[in-house]
Amino acid sequence: DGGITQSPKYLFRKEGQNVTLSCEQNLNHDAMYWYRQDPGQGLRLIYYSQIVNDFQKGDIAEGYSVSREKKESFPLTVTSAQKNPTAFYLCASSKTSGAFNEQYFGPGTRLTVT
Amino acid sequence: KNQVEQSPQSLIILEGKNCTLQCNYTVSPFSNLRWYKQDTGRGPVSLTIMTFSENTKSNGRYTATLDADTKQSSLHITASQLSDSASYICVVSAGREYGNKLVFGAGTILRVKS
Numbered sequence: 001d002g003g004i005t006q007s008p009k010y011l012f013r014k015e016g017q018n019v020t021l022s023c024e025q026n027l028n029h030d031a032m033y034w035y036r037q038d039p040g041q042g043l044r045l046i047y048y049s050q051i052v053n054d055f056q057k058g059d060i061a062e063g064y065s066v067s068r069e070k071k072e073s074f075p076l077t078v079t080s081a082q083k084n085p086t087a088f089y090l091c092a093s094s095k096t097s098g099a100f101n102e103q104y105f106g107p108g109t110r111l112t113v114t
Numbered sequence: 115k116n117q118v119e120q121s122p123q124s125l126i127i128l129e130g131k132n133c134t135l136q137c138n139y140t141v142s143p144f145s146n147l148r149w150y151k152q153d154t155g156r157g158p159v160s161l162t163i164m165t166f167s168e169n170t171k172s173n174g175r176y177t178a179t180l181d182a183d184t185k186q187s188s189l190h191i192t193a194s195q196l197s198d199s200a201s202y203i204c205v206v207s208a209g210r211e212y213g214n215k216l217v218f219g220a221g222t223i224l225r226v227k228s
Binding site for chain 1: 118123145146155156157158159160163165203207209210213214215216217218219220221
């Protein structure tokens with residue numbers, strides 16, 4: 001999992017509540033990413049950030065929000081507007097967002113909303 | 115539509131045997147292809163990355179091949195071990211015109227039995 005930490009590992013919330021997932025990296029990487037993984041599907045990009053104070057929507061950004069106030073941190077908020085939030089969430093980082101840059105993944109947070 | 119298809123969905127083999135996992139993609143333009151190993155409940159870890167000019171790349175007992183003409187890749191695992199039990203994910207980078215976006219396959223779940 002390299003120098004990327006995600007917390008908590010498991011998270012349980014009631015429907016209608018917002019919840020924030022933490023992602024921290026000590027690799028001095030500029031780019032950071034949030035993915036969602038569902039059974040039987042490939043990872044899907046939620047948001048990404050190429051540099052501090054800048055971020056872009058991915059393919060499935062609706063119902064999610066992010067911030068990038070520090071290089072090391074890229075928290076993801078799952079809002080009550082996300083219709084199906086239960087999933088495994090993975091954070092990743094890379095040196096830059098260039099084509100050949102390795103993406104290093106964190107250990108993931110499994111979110112269950114009931 | 116940019117897609118990555120992997121086969122088989124799952125596979126069970128005996129310890130010590132070899133196996134080959136397949137990946138077909140329709141991503142265009144193509145920049146590079148990666149194979150990741152993901153242990154259950156963990157983040158993916160990179161095994162190999164290949165550009166269109168590379169047709170074979172090895173990482174220990176893992177050997178990836180790429181045929182950019184037919185848009186196919188395979189991952190061959192030699193002398194399998196119990197620790198090889200994991201999901202293997204094929205990922206294609208779509209190139210700078212598409213923001214170097216990664217397109218993920220759904221993975222092949224490999225179980226190695228003793």
